[in-house]
Amino acid sequence: xxxxxxxxxxxxxxxxxxxxxxxxxxxxxxxxxxxxxxxxxxxxxxxxxxxxxxxxxxxxxxxxxxxxxxxxxxxxxxxxxxxxxxxxxxxxxxxxxxxxxxxxxxxxxxxxxxxxxxxxxxxxxxxxxxxxxxxxxxxxxxxxxxxxxxxxxxxxxxxxxxxxxxxxxxxxxxxxxxxxxxxxxxxxxxxxxxxxxxxxxxxxxxxxxxxxxxxxxxxxxxxxxxxxxxxxxxxxxxxxxxxxxxxxxxxxxxxxxxxxxxxxxxxxxxxxxxxxxxxxxxxxxxxxxxxxxxxxxxxxxxxxxxxxxxxxxxxxxxxxxxxxxxxxxxx
Numbered sequence: 001x002x003x004x005x006x007x008x009x010x011x012x013x014x015x016x017x018x019x020x021x022x023x024x025x026x027x028x029x030x031x032x033x034x035x036x037x038x039x040x041x042x043x044x045x046x047x048x049x050x051x052x053x054x055x056x057x058x059x060x061x062x063x064x065x066x067x068x069x070x071x072x073x074x075x076x077x078x079x080x081x082x083x084x085x086x087x088x089x090x091x092x093x094x095x096x097x098x099x100x101x102x103x104x105x106x107x108x109x110x111x112x113x114x115x116x117x118x119x120x121x122x123x124x125x126x127x128x129x130x131x132x133x134x135x136x137x138x139x140x141x142x143x144x145x146x147x148x149x150x151x152x153x154x155x156x157x158x159x160x161x162x163x164x165x166x167x168x169x170x171x172x173x174x175x176x177x178x179x180x181x182x183x184x185x186x187x188x189x190x191x192x193x194x195x196x197x198x199x200x201x202x203x204x205x206x207x208x209x210x211x212x213x214x215x216x217x218x219x220x221x222x223x224x225x226x227x228x229x230x231x232x233x234x235x236x237x238x239x240x241x242x243x244x245x246x247x248x249x250x251x252x253x254x255x256x257x258x259x260x261x262x263x264x265x266x267x268x269x270x271x272x273x274x275x276x277x278x279x280x281x282x283x284x285x286x287x288x289x290x291x292x293x294x295x296x297x298x299x300x301x302x303x304x305x306x307x308x309x310x311x312x313x314x315x316x317x318x319x320x321x322x323x324x325x326x327x328x329x330x331x
Contacts, residue, residue: 005296008034008068012042016074023288029296036062063090077173088113093120104317123312129290132266137191145246151228153184156236170208176232183258184230186315194221201322204329
């Protein structure tokens with residue numbers, strides 16, 4: 001039996017406390033071993049489910065701990081590259097929250113550092129580990145809806161009144177595209193294997209961050225070309241949905257395509273001719289736990305990680321292009 005991978009977390013972020021730390025603690029093959037925070041009282045919420053947790057008073061101290069094998073980084077976006085590179089230089093495997101970088105060229109830096117360190121580095125892109133997305137991908141690949149001709153994606157929430165939220169601040173890498181565009185863009189790339197050929201974008205900004213964005217693209221994939229539109233917003237009511245339209249039917253990933261088990265129950269709908277709808281539901285699946293288990297499996301066995309940085313780079317390159325093609329919208 002393989003020993004558990006000992007994990008350390010840089011910072012006591014709310015998302016780490018509520019989702020990733022419990023997932024690491026629950027995952028087979030993982031041990032939540034250490035936390036770095038300058039505020040000891042913040043560690044108590046983690047110790048509630050991991051009483052033996054070791055607490056370091058700085059990120060550097062955790063990276064210097066020889067017992068820590070893997071590091072999870074939930075820091076604000078603008079700090080991801082710096083601490084990912086530091087973790088790799090310290091000889092740690094590293095899982096960094098999305099987006100792992102602000103530009104595609106920075107992902108290249110991390111890939112080079114990963115290869116030099118001979119360690120696993122990955123973005124915490126958890127949705128590809130959820131069976132609902134694996135099922136959607138399989139349905140497209142087996143031709144359940146014929147050739148894909150169009151895809152719609154939408155992801156929105158409203159944090160207008162939360163002025164202290166890092167997503168509302170340009171100096172911390174805020175904005176809706178970097179926060180949730182990784183899902184509307186990356187999920188479609190994952191399911192279809194397609195990449196954008198032509199692309200247009202309309203963006204509305206407040207205080208220097210995008211709060212609403214609509215993109216339109218012509219995508220090219222294994223099945224040919226199709227049109228794609230996506231909307232992201234931090235100023236609309238909650239919505240999560242991706243629809244793949246084909247010549248013979250439609251696949252709808254709704255309810256909880258991105259926050260499965262939190263926003264709602266995960267399910268995939270297959271719409272067929274004659275009004276027939278086949279719905280597959282996936283109750284009780286923790287995609288964060290599955291992500292950690294896949295990471296630990298790759299660390300211990302050397303098996304290829306299912307969501308490598310090369311895939312992540314493609315989504316970041318698409319985000320870069322969305323900003324390059326930006327046309328302002330006033331509403």
